[in-house]
Amino acid sequence: MALNDRLTGRKPPVPTDAANGDGRNNGVRPPVRGGPLPGQSLDAAPSMYSVKRDDEGTLNPLDQLKVDLHRRLISRLDLDALERIKSEAELTSQIRQAVLEFIREEATPLSQRERDEIVEQVIYEVTGLGPIEPLFRDRTISDILVNGARQIYVERRGRLTRVNATFRNDAHLLAVIDRIVSRVGRRVDEASPMVDARLPDGSRVNAIIPPLALDGPILSIRRFSTDLATSQLVQNGTLTAQMLSIFESCVKARLNILISGGTGAGKTTFMNALSSFVPAHERIITIEDAAELQLQQEHVVRLETRPPNAEGRGEVVARDLVKNALRMRPDRIIIGEVRSGEALDMLQAMNTGHEGSLTTIHANTPRDALSRLETMILMANSNLPNRAMRDQISSALHLIVQVARLSDGTRRVTSVTELTGMEGDVITTQEIYRFARRGISPDGVVLGQFESTGIRPKFLERLAVAGAALPAEMMGAGAW
Ligand SMILES: Nc1ncnc2c1ncn2[C@@H]1O[C@H](COP(=O)(O)OP(=O)(O)O)[C@@H](O)[C@H]1O
Numbered sequence: 001m002a003l004n005d006r007l008t009g010r011k012p013p014v015p016t017d018a019a020n021g022d023g024r025n026n027g028v029r030p031p032v033r034g035g036p037l038p039g040q041s042l043d044a045a046p047s048m049y050s051v052k053r054d055d056e057g058t059l060n061p062l063d064q065l066k067v068d069l070h071r072r073l074i075s076r077l078d079l080d081a082l083e084r085i086k087s088e089a090e091l092t093s094q095i096r097q098a099v100l101e102f103i104r105e106e107a108t109p110l111s112q113r114e115r116d117e118i119v120e121q122v123i124y125e126v127t128g129l130g131p132i133e134p135l136f137r138d139r140t141i142s143d144i145l146v147n148g149a150r151q152i153y154v155e156r157r158g159r160l161t162r163v164n165a166t167f168r169n170d171a172h173l174l175a176v177i178d179r180i181v182s183r184v185g186r187r188v189d190e191a192s193p194m195v196d197a198r199l200p201d202g203s204r205v206n207a208i209i210p211p212l213a214l215d216g217p218i219l220s221i222r223r224f225s226t227d228l229a230t231s232q233l234v235q236n237g238t239l240t241a242q243m244l245s246i247f248e249s250c251v252k253a254r255l256n257i258l259i260s261g262g263t264g265a266g267k268t269t270f271m272n273a274l275s276s277f278v279p280a281h282e283r284i285i286t287i288e289d290a291a292e293l294q295l296q297q298e299h300v301v302r303l304e305t306r307p308p309n310a311e312g313r314g315e316v317v318a319r320d321l322v323k324n325a326l327r328m329r330p331d332r333i334i335i336g337e338v339r340s341g342e343a344l345d346m347l348q349a350m351n352t353g354h355e356g357s358l359t360t361i362h363a364n365t366p367r368d369a370l371s372r373l374e375t376m377i378l379m380a381n382s383n384l385p386n387r388a389m390r391d392q393i394s395s396a397l398h399l400i401v402q403v404a405r406l407s408d409g410t411r412r413v414t415s416v417t418e419l420t421g422m423e424g425d426v427i428t429t430q431e432i433y434r435f436a437r438r439g440i441s442p443d444g445v446v447l448g449q450f451e452s453t454g455i456r457p458k459f460l461e462r463l464a465v466a467g468a469a470l471p472a473e474m475m476g477a478g479a480w
């Protein structure tokens with residue numbers, strides 16, 4: 001079926017129609033008018049979300065007609081087909097054509113101007129994110145944070161700044177939020193005022209609206225940049241080349257690695273980078289709340305948890321997925337972030353031969369990460385005594401990598417800590433690398449350098465046994 005037909009929900013025409021027909025299908029597009037006038041942004045154009053209402057709050061008949069038409073149009077458009085069109089000009093022209101035809105079929109008494117307006121609104125509806133649209137297209141922006149209609153912040157190269165744009169009002173912002181999340185099959189309304197979703201490009205979206213958010217709808221878009229390759233992490237000072245090559249060996253030698261850090265510290269990004277070292281012949285299963293990992297390997301099975309539906313049923317938590325993944329003959333299990341009971345299942349899996357797993361945890365120090373793991377094990381309703389719990393942890397996990405977002409916006413691996421065993425009831429650890437801060441320069445740059453602590457990691461033997469290539473500097477005597 002031609003795209004244009006799918007857009008309008010029309011049956012494909014039989015070929016003879018096209019030959020002697022009205023010329024719709026011969027590739028000639030109807031002349032296009034409309035579009036924002038020079039100097040007039042779409043955002044400033046009148047919109048369905050700001051149609052005038054009389055005092056009773058009802059619409060005048062013409063506005064009502066426009067609203068109806070608009071709604072039916074949107075429900076008939078094949079948004080998936082639209083999403084696959086890469087060229088913007090092509091997209092716009094396809095929508096315009098489909099909409100004009102739809103309006104023609106309707107035989108509604110609309111002036112040319114009103115028709116153009118509807119065309120514009122639909123294009124905007126399908127493609128537009130209102131005032132954040134240009135921000136969204138700007139690839140140098142990593143995060144877009146909207147605090148109600150009037151406040152929009154962006155993060156660029158690690159720095160948060162407020163931008164001038166605003167939404168018209170909270171209803172406008174809500175409409176944009178709705179547009180974003182409904183396209184990925186989620187919804188946000190009073191019954192479910194919080195939503196966490198992933199956009200087709202991998203960006204992660206969170207929205208929370210009143211009454212939970214006190215000052216209007218809040219939208220947080222965190223772009224997951226796929227282009228932070230391992231080499232860029234070295235270039236931008238996240239870690240040194242030597243550290244990276246050690247991590248490469250650790251991943252290949254199937255060490256279980258926990259990446260710890262605060263929100264936005266770069267945990268997911270770092271885990272994604274580490275995952276690139278998993279050999280291509282292994283079967284990888286990923287488990288995430290909102291899939292954002294972008295694994296390069298071919299043999300990857302991606303699982304995503306599911307929130308409960310409006311009636312509170314149908315929830316599938318990470319723990320269920322971990323248990324299921326174990327029955328899928330995984331070589332590696334990668335869990336986006338451990339938050340709760342799944343931590344226990346993951347540790348048990350690591351202890352029973354599923355080694356080489358990677359996951360992240362929200363914690364401020366490696367010690368904090370360990371105590372959080374304990375709390376999570378408790379959430380799994382296990383009756384493990386403390387000592388047994390710590391045994392599980394210390395025998396399962398090999399490395400904790402602490403990442404942080406420093407005050408100047410840079411991300412650093414601030415500590416690489418090895419778990420070495422137990423002493424009495426306490427898990428013993430040793431730090432192998434750290435980022436030593438030396439202060440802050442007058443222009444706000446955090447000064448410091450990566451340091452090897454000089455301790456020889458226990459995992460070196462493991463790396464050697466696994467045949468992982470050791471970095472040359474680690475082979476020489478006295479390197480540690
Ligand atoms: N090492 C890094 N260098 C530069 N930017 C980074 C780095 N790690 C993450 N980022 C950026 O920081 C933001 C948050 O990263 P993410 O990995 O999602 O954090 P977390 O998982 O810890 O919440 C993203 O926009 C990402 O592009």
Ligand SMILES: [Mg+2]
Nearest residue numbers: 267268269337
């Ligand atoms: Mg993350």
